Amino acid sequence: MTSTLISPTSQSTPYSRIAVVGGGAWGTALASVAARAGRQVRIYARDEATVNAINNEHRNPRYLGDIALPETLKATHHLAEAVTGADAVLLVVPSGAVRQTAAQLRDLIMDGTPVAVCTKGIEPSTGALMSQVVAEEIRHVPVGTISGPTFARETALGHPTAATVAFDFSHQDRLDPYASPAARLALSMSTGFFRTYISDDLVGVEIGGAIKNVIAIGCGMMTGAGYAENTRAALITRGMDEMKQLAEALGGRRETVTGLAGAGDLTLTCSSQTSRNMSLGVQLGQGIPRDQCFDGKPVVVEGEANAASVVDLARRVNVTMPICETVHSILTGEVGMSRAFADLWTRPIESEPRALAIEMNNPAMTSGTRLDGGAA
Template sequence: MVVSPPAQTTDVHSRPYERIAVVGAGAWGTALASIAATAGRQVRIFGRDVETVNAINQTHENTTYLPGIALPETLVATAHLSEALSGVDAVLLVVPSGAVRRVAADLRAFLPAGTPVAVCTKGIEPQTGMLMSQVAAQELGDIPVGTISGPTFARETALGHLTAATVAFDFSHSDRLAPNQSPAARLAVSMSTASFKTYISDDLVGVEIGGAIKNVIAIGCGMMTGAGFAENTRAALITRGMDEMKALAEALGGRRETVTGLAGAGDLTLTCSSQTSRNMSLGVQLGRGTPRAACFDGRPVVVEGEANAASIVDLARRVGVSMPICETVHAILHNGAELHSTFGDLWTRPIEAEPRALDISLRNPA
């Protein structure tokens, strides 16, 4: 019997980015800035709200978005974009999806040449159907643009709970020759701490598609939970929702296997399992019959999956991908469809095979 030798650990080093700017001082931006500072990086975080900036600098706390969590004293906040970007090695762009294009355009005037930008925002732009990295790249020009994505609630991340995420960039020819010095690898090393574990991907499309679609599926899971359906229903929506992710990712040039990773299955499972997610929470409230205007006690809470339901469905229709769960959520959110009957229609669709290679579609007697 031949015994295989134990796997060898390759001691490969990668140079971290020492000076990192985080653009966006919301909960996730602040959490990422805290992680980078904890990892030993020099971090400046940009925020438009002067009170938030002052609180971070003076009390080392983002009292608006992450109250009660102590931030590293080395973290510096500024309300001036030029100051945040001066001399930086890498940028994390962490703003709502609707603001990515505008803020990316603002960055261009101050961004040092060749500086990589990770767009840590999940979504698809309406009208254009572009992923967030594509939106930023269109405004920023010829620089590396990627993302950081995964099952990451901001508060848990900032508190130091064990968390894992994927750093994804498209790989150039030179990146493939020296992958340990690619922007994805260098940023992964830059953000790694004892509690924040990073993984590297060259499938930017697959990673971003997972992050965008999971919010829509989470709203659907919340709707079913709020309406009184049980765990069987949620498990079915998560599993079949992941299949919709795979189909759209593949149609856009991504890899199906990427969707089974942290940014797909991992993020989907987290977001569909906890009302800490605004998407899940919105769905639960709607499922209980709460009017949209009264959700979140009437506060104007931004729920990314709400807008993305429309942009994802529009994109899927354009590329010819069937996404019945996303279509169902979209119909309820934006077309006034009745929740119970619309989900009932989903359950009486034709009987199909799970492996795509088995081409079967049967009339559903239900």
């Protein structure tokens, strides 16, 4: 039997006007995608020189400066001007600034206007996901995210890229899913090179995005320290298991973690030093002091801040995350890198899948064959 594919545009309506709050690399890339998808886009950036360059030269000189931006993309350094009249808002600021920025947006955004927070992380003080932070500050709008294996530069250049648009679905959304914010925003951002998928598992999507940065630092550390591909493959695979456990404990679905925002983003971030998380790990693994990494430049690495919040949240809900714990202990200086990874590799032998429920002492704990060459 041949199925008939109904055009999505006959069932859903894209948003016409999109505001992008945040003029960094990812905000610029997403604004470029939306403009190329035919939307009216206004991007907010704090730096007036950046705004002038986007409007007059169609480039962002501070981020992705060599990439031409669509001439239809407009910029402003006035937050109210950016979001007034917008049908949807993309919030793309560092995780530490999400709450403050959301509070500033509270009285500027019309009721019901969807907000997609395109920042990955967990708030340290509360253990809240970024969407939960925004929802606490702006209670009159649906909040979701756009997430996936997406380097900003490649996205802005138009390389084929896929991402997930996730919102919690209300009762009305389930009655008419094509009118849901997730479906409409996915349609709004879709181009010949930017492919979107729709999800109703906001927790699962966000957990994948937050934890992958921490795992990527760990992969970078082991790469920088001279370990090989077997090691990185093990960290990626077992890191994804940690993602699944935490997502499920918080009400997300394990299935989601095997998708773009989980396995896809994890694989990308752990495989390339284009990722600042992977790059930081490599430099630390090579023995470069933290203050000298990135040639001493003050580069924000989200996984560095999120390591503590991920571990703290996991402990709150009684989920064991040995890889994230290991990365956190190294970053805080609680234990040296060699000893930390040796302890990780000589943990008790466990079953895979977990339902088999086998756990045994690891003979390497006392045999002297640990990674660091010593006994426990």
